[in-house]
Amino acid sequence: MSYLVLILGLATLIIGGEFLVRGAVGIAQKLKLSSLVIGMTVVSFGTSAPELIVSIKAALYGNSEIALGNVIGSNIANIALVLGITVLIFPLPVDRNSKIIDWPMMLFASVLFYVFAMTGTGSTETGGLIERYEGIILFVLLLAFITFLIRNSRKHTARLMEEDEAVVIPTSRQFIQAILFLAIGLVGLYFGAEWLLKGAVEIALDWGMEERIIGITIIAFGTSVPELVTSAVAAYRKETDISIGNLIGSNIFNIMAVIGITAIVKPIDVTENTLNIDMIWMLAIALALLPMLVIGKKITRFKGLLLLGSYIAYIAVLLLSQSPQ
Known part of the structure; x- marks a missing residue:
């Protein structure tokens, strides 16, 4: 039964990803926004959404390590694993805004996340605490960033439309259809991720894996599967702006929305291992992405192999650092 649930979840994710990309492209055209901005927002x-749901539930039940590990692990997986696999399928050209706006914002969010995690006094002597007011700061900064993206994109798209009279604006009926496709896609990703995660955890438990190891590997990967499917589908359909924007945007959302909202609901304790191992890896991989964006016109398959190798190394370090039970 677990294998059936796993397969059902994967199939639902793939279908949901296809609907999501189609809907996003239609909405971008109608609202005069770039595909990159729709991908980023x-x-x-x-x-x-899966990271948000998992993290809030974990924080409410007092499992702050799961809430933090879910976001940090997903952010590492989004760049090192998801982007790595995506460019192995189809090398991605890099938009200028990804280099000068989106990546700097992702790094800023990551550094601010680390600074907030170091401050405050949590339940452990050597750890930190992300306070409610820090969660509010993260969320307000996200709203300001989204406002900037939308205004900037609408101005840029308007200029392009003046230069190119052949640009086709979808009709109201097509716009409604795009919204419907987007909604179907989001629902498909939500339930697909739930079923895939449920099946994977049950199979892992049957194989005798420890719950802590399952959380570090399968849960972090499971909540990143929507990004993987959406980015792979977007790359296959040559909607490369959505693909890159989705991944960088998801990392920004994970920190500023997921951690921000979770901290507002309940302040988050940060352990020493999270500060000294997981967050350092997250920052290192975010920094490593910059040369891959600026060197050459594309993120090539070779760069994808490097990213994938870094994810495998991260998982190996995590597994080796676990205390024997």
Whole structure:
């Protein structure tokens, strides 16, 4: 039964990803926004929904390690695993805004996340605490960033439309259809991720894996599957702006929305291992992405192999660092 649930979840994710990309492209055209901005906002928020749900539930039940580990692990997986696999399928050209706006914002969010995690006094002597007011700061900064993206994109798209009279604006009926496709896609990703995660955890338990190891590997991967499917589908359909925007945007959303909202609901304790191992890896991989964006016109398959190798190394370090039970 677990294998059936796993397969059902994967199939639902693939179908949901196809609907999501189609809907996002239609909405971008109608609202005169670039596909990159739609990927950075609507698509990113949708694919970050599993992280938000898991983290809030974990914080409310007093499992702050799961809440933090879920976001940090997903952010590492989004760049090192998901982007790595995506460019192995189809090398991605890099938009200028990804280099000068989106990546800097992702790094800023990551550094601010680390600074907030170091401050405050949590329940452990050597750890930190992300306070409610820090969660509010993260969320307000996200709203300001989204406002900037939308205004900037609408101005840029308007200029392009003046230069190219052949640009086709979808009709109201097509716009409604795009919204419907987007909604179907988001629902498909939500339930697909739930079923895939449920099946994977049950199979892992049957194989005798420890619950802590399952959380570090399968849960973090499971909540990143929507990003993987959406980015792979977008790359296959040559909607490369959605693909890259989805991943960078999801990392920004994970920190500023997921951690921000979770901290507002309940302040988050941060352990020493999270500060000294997981967050350092997250920052290192975010920094490593910059040369891959600026060197050459594309993120090539070779760069994808490097990213994938870094994810495998991260998982190996995590597994080796676990205390024997």
